[in-house]
Amino acid sequence: MKKQLLCTSAIALGVAAAPASAQDWNLDWGGFFQQHIAYADVGGNGVGAADFDGIQMFTNAExxxxxxxxLDNGMTFGINVQMEALNGGGGTDGIDESYMFIESDTFGRIEAGYENSVGYKMMVAAPQVGSMAINSPSASAFIPFTPAFAGGNFRQAGLSSYTEVAGNNDVARISYYxxxxSGFTAGISYAPSGAAAGNAANIAPVNRNAGIVDIFDIGVNYTQSFGTTDLTLAARWGTGDNQGVGGDPETWGLGFQVGFSGFTFGAAYAENDNPGGLDEEGYSVGVAYDAAGPWTFGLEAYIGEINDGAGFDDHYEYYKLAAxxxxxxxxxxxxxxxxxxxRNDSIATDIDGTAIGTAINLSF
Structure with a gap:
């Protein structure tokens, strides 16, 4: 999904001070709408009696x-509430991320609420051209996963460089950036629990004798220009305390992008070590070219592997050429x-396919 960091902040702390008048607030809102239409040709023994060939449609919108x-002291207070434009997209009410933030140029930024970790948000990978992502499950809208594919786990390295501990997503969390x-930024996040009753849903009080609790993440990002060359480096690590069977979960990743003469090259490697097996790893690699005029072109790949815990692996392999x-x-x-x-090696099934698609993307 396309993330938009909308950072012009604010909510008043009405402690020993009169509330700000309504005209002092920036009642900002925006969003995006991406409408895809593609023709897919899908095969493999995992298809069975289904028929996924033909025209398919996919919408991503918020x-x-x-x-x-x-405030007069330069501190900005705000909230960020993201509402999915389709039913079934965020939590029960369609709300995805929902959090408060406090920031200033000298203080940094605090986020508190239901949002991804600093490691997830500071990570960098192969450049993505256009609005269809293969460094995520999005492309399965046209080429579905093979049956019992363990890599379908969200926010894990089997299908994305942008990972979370045990695949948690938009749980209650506090982060500091x-x-x-000089281009270097660091961050740390803490989440009481990796469990969620749907995105952006209260789960308090947390039972620390069950599930995965006390999740910590750290991330670093370095972005700098050297003459005509732009460089971005990123690293992340996270872990939690597992109260169930198996060890504690971990995730880590490294990524970079370097740009010059209109070209941007990028790659990333990430791992998820999960309790009870299903460890995952994957890498993205790609190049984008920003041509003179309105066109950008890109070639990208994501290769992922999931150990199913029984000596077999599941595999995710996607390639994209885009303009x-x-x-x-x-x-x-x-x-x-x-x-x-x-591919699912444990039951010897696979699905492969090709999709030719187009999309109109609106951002406002």
Missing amino acids: IIFTPNIT TPSF NRDLGPGVSWTTYLIYGET
């Missing part, structure tokens, strides 16, 4: 509310060719 206020020092054209402010057009394959 409305994002970011009211904020900046340092200010940028994206800017049509105007907040409007772009994407075309792409995707080949994807997933």
Whole structure:
């Protein structure tokens, strides 16, 4: 999913001070709407009696509310509430992320609420051209996963560089990001529990004798330009306390992007070590070219592997060739060719396919 960091902040702390008047608040909102249409050709013994060939449609869209206020001392307070534009997309009410933030140039940034960790948000991987992602489960809308594919676990390295401890997502969490020092930023996150009753849903009080609790994440990111060369480096690590069978879960990852003369090269490697097996690893690699004029072109791959705990592996292998054209402010057009394959060695099934697609992308 396309993440938008909308950081103009605010909620007033009404302690021993009169509340700010309504006109002092920036009642900001925005969002995005990506409508995909593709023709898919799908095969493999995992398809069975199903028929996934033909025209398919996929929508990724959110409305994002970011009211904020900046006080006289320079501190900005705000909230970020992201509402899925389709039913079944966030939690029970369609709300995805929902959190408060406090920030300033000298203080850094605090986020408290239901959001991904600093490690997830500071990670960098192969450049993505256009709005269809293969460094995530999105492409399975056109080329489905093979039956019993363990790599379908969300936020894990078998299908994405952007991982979380045991695949938790948008749980109650508090994060701190340092200010940028010569391009270097660090962050730390804490979540009481990895369990969730749906995205952005209260689970308090947390029972620390059950599940995965006390989750910590750290992340670092370095972004700098050297003449005509742009460089971004990122690393993340996280762990939690497992109260069930098996050891404690961990995740870690490394990534980079380097850009020059219109080209951007990038790659990342990540792992998830999970209690009770199903350890995952994967890497992304790709290149993008920002041509003169409105066009950008890209070639990208993601290769993932999942150990199912019984001596067999599941495999995720997707490739994408894409072009994206800017049509105007907040409007772009994407075309792409995707080949994807997933395999489950334990039951000897596979599904592979090719999809040719196009999308109109609106961002506001």
